[in-house]
Amino acid sequence: MSRSSSDRQAVPAKSGKTQAGKTQTGQLQHDAVWQDADWRRSLRRRLLHWFSQNARDLPWRRDTTLYRVWVSEIMCQQTQVATVIPYFERFLDAFPDIASLAAAEEQKLLGLWEGLGYYRRARSMHAAAKKIMEQHGGEFPESFEEVIDLPGVGRYTAGAILSISRQAKLPILEGNTQRVFSRWVALRGAAPVEPPATRLLWEIAETLLPRKRAGDFNQAAMELGALVCTPKQPACDICPVNGLCAAQARGLTAEIPGKLSKIKYVDRTEFALVIAQAIGDEDRQFLVRQIPAGGRWEGLWDFPRLTEDALASADQAADQLSRELGVSVSAGSRLTVMKHAVTRYRISLQVHEATLGDDGEPPPAPWKYCSLAEIEQLPMSVTGRQIAQMLGS
Numbered sequence: 547m548s549r550s551s552s553d554r555q556a557v558p559a560k561s562g563k564t565q566a567g568k569t570q571t572g573q574l575q576h577d578a579v580w581q582d583a584d585w586r587r588s589l590r591r592r593l594l595h596w597f598s599q600n601a602r603d604l605p606w607r608r609d610t611t612l613y614r615v616w617v618s619e620i621m622c623q624q625t626q627v628a629t630v631i632p633y634f635e636r637f638l639d640a641f642p643d644i645a646s647l648a649a650a651e652e653q654k655l656l657g658l659w660e661g662l663g664y665y666r667r668a669r670s671m672h673a674a675a676k677k678i679m680e681q682h683g684g685e686f687p688e689s690f691e692e693v694i695d696l697p698g699v700g701r702y703t704a705g706a707i708l709s710i711s712r713q714a715k716l717p718i719l720e721g722n723t724q725r726v727f728s729r730w731v732a733l734r735g736a737a738p739v740e741p742p743a744t745r746l747l748w749e750i751a752e753t754l755l756p757r758k759r760a761g762d763f764n765q766a767a768m769e770l771g772a773l774v775c776t777p778k779q780p781a782c783d784i785c786p787v788n789g790l791c792a793a794q795a796r797g798l799t800a801e802i803p804g805k806l807s808k809i810k811y812v813d814r815t816e817f818a819l820v821i822a823q824a825i826g827d828e829d830r831q832f833l834v835r836q837i838p839a840g841g842r843w844e845g846l847w848d849f850p851r852l853t854e855d856a857l858a859s860a861d862q863a864a865d866q867l868s869r870e871l872g873v874s875v876s877a878g879s880r881l882t883v884m885k886h887a888v889t890r891y892r893i894s895l896q897v898h899e900a901t902l903g904d905d906g907e908p909p910p911a912p913w914k915y916c917s918l919a920e921i922e923q924l925p926m927s928v929t930g931r932q933i934a935q936m937l938g939s
């Protein structure tokens with residue numbers, strides 16, 4: 547089941563012992579505690595016992611089918627557990643199995659995902675569900691090779707799904723375990739995201755797995771990182787592996803893990819133009835469109851949004867939109883400014899009223915006018931939804 551043998555071939559030549567209890571691989575240093583069978587046994591026993599007493603009651607832990615674990619793992623990528631819980635429950639109500647997900651309208655799927663971000667995850671799940679229907683008779687596959695072959699599934703996710711649902715002996719490495727394993731072995735000299743460190747941590751993750759209950763071990767290690775061995779000020783005094791942890795023994799918990807690559811944020815200004823169809827205050831309709839393939843938030847709906855770097859004013863944004871629509875557009879007063887972040891951009895979204903000239907045809911599809919009640923039913927970008935709520939208030 548494991549693909550780990552081929553991955554392990556990528557691990558650099560075996561680390562050589564430099565002195566008792568320490569190994570060094572180039573710049574990388576760590577304590578070789580994990581190569582000691584007694585240490586591993588003790589760590590597993592303590593960690594699993596702690597998990598049995600302290601695991602959070604999360605909805606996807608109550609019934610660990612492959613489908614439910616898959617949905618939870620995809621939703622939890624880049625997203626806090628507390629945020630995911632209501633989304634997970636709504637998603638499972640709407641799509642209780644692979645067949646219903648495969649048959650879903652993309653708009654409904656994106657609507658249920660609205661606000662969770664990273665919408666590519668939802669589209670990949672949709673594609674994966676269709677693939678499972680076509681190639682696996684509607685049954686979620688159980689081999690590592692077949693699971694990792696699904697859209698949106700990488701080595702971590704495949705290992706997590708199969709180990710948590712089936713207790714398959716497959717390692718995992720994500721943000722929490724990267725930090726926890728780094729501390730257990732006092733990884734020094736390189737950030738855990740650098741390739742040699744990553745290879746070493748995957749090897750450690752695999753070596754630490756017990757023969758039975760591998761999924762519980764993986765979840766326990768992640769849970770320890772989430773609840774106890776947190777990035778800042780880990781709670782070593784209540785930690786179940788206190789006394790086995792090399793970073794703690796060396797007094798290096800503040801330094802380990804090394805610096806993770808920090809995102810360099812770039813400030814930018816973008817514009818959204820609110821264009822109302824003039825049919826009275828009661829039934830106002832607003833120009834919106836579905837974002838085409840390849841665009842930011844593909845498949846969602848949005849007000850006219852101008853994101854080009856060069857735009858310095860609402861008037862320039864209106865000119866740009868005018869060229870896109872083939873109708874003259876005039877920017878009006880500013881309604882609000884919204885601050886939000888997309889990947890590495892910190893965006894100041896200037897929201898202005900705007901009007902269309904009567905010198906041309908109505909904007910062509912995919913543009914259309916929708917009432918606020920109709921917009922309510924459309925999957926929107928988060929800031930698009932905020933604009934709609936502002937217009938309705």
Ligand code: SF4
Pocket residue numbers: 726729730774775776780781782783785786787788789791792793794799
């Ligand atoms: S002893 Fe401290 S640093 Fe080590 S795993 Fe526990 S909480 Fe983390």
